[in-house]
Amino acid sequence: MRTAQNGPSPSATEQAIIRLQQIRKIYKVGVERIHALAGVDLEIGANEYVAIMGASGSGKSTMLNILGCLDRPTSGKYLLDGQLVSRMGSGALAQVRNDRIGFVFQSFELMARASALKNVELPLIYSNVGWWSRRKRAIHALERVGLGDRMSHRPNQLSGGQKQRVAVARALVTNPSILLADEPTGNLDSKTTVEILALFDQLHREGQTIIIVTHEEEVAAHTQRIVRMRDGQIESDLPVQEDKDQHSQERRIPTSDDVSDAPSGFDADNFDNERIPDNGRPATTTQAPEPEPRSPQSDEAGHEPTPTPARARWASRGASR
Amino acid sequence: MISILLWPLTLLRFGYQGIGLALGQIWTNKMRSFLTTLGIIIGVGSVTAVIAGLQGMRTKVLDSFESFGTNKMYFIHDWPDDGPKQHASWRVIRLRPDHFNDMLEHCPSIASLTRIREFGARMEHADKAMNVSVTGIEPDWHDIENRSVILGRTFTHTDNEGARQVCLITEQTRDQLRLDRDCTGQSILINDRRYYVVGVLEERPDSMFRDGSSEAQVFIPFRTAWKVSEGFMYAMAACESPEVADDARAEARFFLRHTRNLAPDEPDTFRIEIMKQYLDQFNAMAVGITFVAGGIVTISLLVGGIGIMNIMLVSVSERTREIGLRKAVGAKPSAILLQFLIEAVTLCLIGGLVGLLGGQAITELLASIEKAGLEEAYIPAWAMGMAFGFSATVGIVFGMFPAIKASRLDPIQALRHE
Numbered sequence: 001m002r003t004a005q006n007g008p009s010p011s012a013t014e015q016a017i018i019r020l021q022q023i024r025k026i027y028k029v030g031v032e033r034i035h036a037l038a039g040v041d042l043e044i045g046a047n048e049y050v051a052i053m054g055a056s057g058s059g060k061s062t063m064l065n066i067l068g069c070l071d072r073p074t075s076g077k078y079l080l081d082g083q084l085v086s087r088m089g090s091g092a093l094a095q096v097r098n099d100r101i102g103f104v105f106q107s108f109e110l111m112a113r114a115s116a117l118k119n120v121e122l123p124l125i126y127s128n129v130g131w132w133s134r135r136k137r138a139i140h141a142l143e144r145v146g147l148g149d150r151m152s153h154r155p156n157q158l159s160g161g162q163k164q165r166v167a168v169a170r171a172l173v174t175n176p177s178i179l180l181a182d183e184p185t186g187n188l189d190s191k192t193t194v195e196i197l198a199l200f201d202q203l204h205r206e207g208q209t210i211i212i213v214t215h216e217e218e219v220a221a222h223t224q225r226i227v228r229m230r231d232g233q234i235e236s237d238l239p240v241q242e243d244k245d246q247h248s249q250e251r252r253i254p255t256s257d258d259v260s261d262a263p264s265g266f267d268a269d270n271f272d273n274e275r276i277p278d279n280g281r282p283a284t285t286t287q288a289p290e291p292e293p294r295s296p297q298s299d300e301a302g303h304e305p306t307p308t309p310a311r312a313r314w315a316s317r318g319a320s321r
Numbered sequence: 322m323i324s325i326l327l328w329p330l331t332l333l334r335f336g337y338q339g340i341g342l343a344l345g346q347i348w349t350n351k352m353r354s355f356l357t358t359l360g361i362i363i364g365v366g367s368v369t370a371v372i373a374g375l376q377g378m379r380t381k382v383l384d385s386f387e388s389f390g391t392n393k394m395y396f397i398h399d400w401p402d403d404g405p406k407q408h409a410s411w412r413v414i415r416l417r418p419d420h421f422n423d424m425l426e427h428c429p430s431i432a433s434l435t436r437i438r439e440f441g442a443r444m445e446h447a448d449k450a451m452n453v454s455v456t457g458i459e460p461d462w463h464d465i466e467n468r469s470v471i472l473g474r475t476f477t478h479t480d481n482e483g484a485r486q487v488c489l490i491t492e493q494t495r496d497q498l499r500l501d502r503d504c505t506g507q508s509i510l511i512n513d514r515r516y517y518v519v520g521v522l523e524e525r526p527d528s529m530f531r532d533g534s535s536e537a538q539v540f541i542p543f544r545t546a547w548k549v550s551e552g553f554m555y556a557m558a559a560c561e562s563p564e565v566a567d568d569a570r571a572e573a574r575f576f577l578r579h580t581r582n583l584a585p586d587e588p589d590t591f592r593i594e595i596m597k598q599y600l601d602q603f604n605a606m607a608v609g610i611t612f613v614a615g616g617i618v619t620i621s622l623l624v625g626g627i628g629i630m631n632i633m634l635v636s637v638s639e640r641t642r643e644i645g646l647r648k649a650v651g652a653k654p655s656a657i658l659l660q661f662l663i664e665a666v667t668l669c670l671i672g673g674l675v676g677l678l679g680g681q682a683i684t685e686l687l688a689s690i691e692k693a694g695l696e697e698a699y700i701p702a703w704a705m706g707m708a709f710g711f712s713a714t715v716g717i718v719f720g721m722f723p724a725i726k727a728s729r730l731d732p733i734q735a736l737r738h739e
Contacts (some may be wrong), residue, residue: 042584064619066734068649070732070733071733090653090654091653091654091655094648094653094654095649095651095653097648097649097650097651098650098651098652099651103649103650105736108646109642109646109649109736111643111646113345113349122646122647122650123650123651123736125338125652126647126650126651126652126656127651128327128331170650174651224622
């Protein structure tokens with residue numbers, strides 16, 4: 001059916017599933033205009049395994065929303081499976097989300113009162129799938145993530161990892177072109193993180209195109225390609241090995257300094273949303289306040305290697321306007 | 322093409338899925354749902370009970386009219402409200418037998434007519450004596466009144482023309498006087514005049530028009546009655562059918578004004594009462610009560626509807642994340658709208674159903690109270706339909722706003738909602 005199921009054939013990898021051309025997203029806060037995305041060009045082919053990284057405020061959440069067809073860019077073209085989705089109405093976008101995109105969220109977003117099976121069936125309710133094939137596909141998706149024996153369990157009877165597996169099964173049940181995961185391991189401990197990442201690896205081997213939005217390097221290391229974002233633009237877009245060489249010392253994890261420095265109102269990433277809770281994040285990452293190392297290589301993306309945190313720069317840009 | 326054909330099917334699917342979801346929600350929040358729908362429960366319950374009570378009353382009244390004769394009319398003397406005869410003596414105003422002469426020929430809508438003279442008298446037989454109500458009637462009376470002679474014969478024109486001393490007595494009178502069971506041919510004394518019993522009349526069937534006093538009754542020919550005791554009289558007639566009652570009244574009025582020599586500008590010195598008019602009055606009253614009950618139910622449904630809207634708004638904000646998720650996985654705004662609308666309507670319909678059951682319970686209670694006389698009370702089908710119809714309307718009207726609110730939620734913000 002979809003390219004995702006055809007497996008990683010050479011022709012499939014060359015074919016672009018996602019093509020972003022000069023995508024801009026501008027938010028208006030009062031009279032100020034915030035450029036959450038400032039002209040992004042990106043192509044992602046079938047069966048790619050991509051991590052989108054960036055600090056808070058780098059525009060990665062906006063990127064995720066646009067990639068996931070939850071939001072429309074202010075300008076620019078977004079072609080998904082060769083179809084122009086950047087100018088679609090909300091009803092048509094819902095259809096696209098239903099058919100082509102599978103979401104995995106940080107906080108799982110399972111319906112508490114429904115069984116795992118019912119949760120997985122949810123997207124199919126909104127597509128034209130009959131009762132029986134809905135059930136069959138949901139069972140198949142649960143088996144794919146290794147939860148064939150937990151189908152009638154409710155979310156509160158499942159562990160965190162199992163919950164996220166159910167969420168992955170729900171994302172897969174419609175055979176989407178892309179699987180979009182937003183901090184999929186953010187609420188999991190390190191052991192379960194490994195488990196879920198292994199699941200993603202397995203899905204990738206099975207031919208699924210996967211995009212993970214994360215700020216954890218060890219998560220990104222599982223992927224094949226890392227897109228780093230900064231100030232609403234793509235800072236670097238490299239295969240994982242090259243990226244590792246370039247960013248070996250530069251692990252940008254938002255530290256407490258970052259957050260306290262950020263003036264509110266210029267948080268382009270989350271300006272209209274509540275901040276994503278960091279509650280479940282493994283303690284090791286937050287405990288390691290690495291001393292803001294900047295490598296000089298980072299200016300290859302056209303930015304001066306200034307140690308100014310992204311958000312502070314947003315502030316100066318906004319104020320100058 | 323196929324998608325067009327599938328569209329109603331999809332709607333249907335959303336329909337039953339929505340109902341399933343709604344029932345789940347209601348079941349999860351049992352207490353809250355119950356309190357929310359209380360307004361609708363009370364509204365529907367009270368209005369169906371009132372309608373049932375009215376229905377019972379109506380059945381009873383109609384039955385009474387039926388046994389009494391819906392095409393009956395009465396002619397009674399009456400003082401006019403103004404004019405010179407306003408304070409005239411009774412002798413001027415009263416009806417006389419000759420006022421009704423040839424009335425049937427002149428009033429085609431009237432089928433039969435009897436003059437009636439009623440007076441009290443003392444009746445004796447053997448060593449028994451009692452007070453009776455004597456009624457002088459003409460043979461047509463048998464056609465108008467719905468009472469059959471169970472023994473003997475009815476009055477004939479000969480009885481009346483000849484002013485014969487014959488009488489019909491009721492079963493009760495017969496038993497009170499300890500006459501034989503078949504007492505035809507026996508004689509009794511009424512005010513010391515001897516009358517021969519020619520027949521026994523059945524008791525008037527129990528009805529709300531029964532005067533209550535179980536006074537013994539005896540019937541004699543009108544002329545006989547007029548001969549022995551002249552005085553207040555009235556007349557009773559039956560029109561051809563209830564439909565021509567108004568024609569009959571107009572004809573009779575014209576005729577009586579003529580026979581009573583009323584000048585064209587003079588007001589009537591009599592009144593004509595039609596049973597149908599009482600029925601109309603009752604119907605008008607029933608309609609009035611229905612409207613009052615309708616007003617009450619409208620208010621309580623309005624209040625109930627506001628409650629529904631409130632709880633739906635709460636439900637929308639409680640489930641913001643769920644709505645966000647549903648939208649993220651591909652629910653169109655219309656699907657979300659439909660889901661919440663169905664939930665509101667389901668809530669209201671359940672309220673309507675519970676209200677209807679409550680109304681039925683009240684109705685049973687009413688019917689079991691003997692003094693109320695509402696044994697026939699029941700909730701008619703149209704009232705049930707109306708109860709559900711109104712409940713559903715309230716659900717749609719008051720569920721619309723929260724449902725629109727839910728359908729317009731931005732999925733990004735909804736998913737970030739705490």
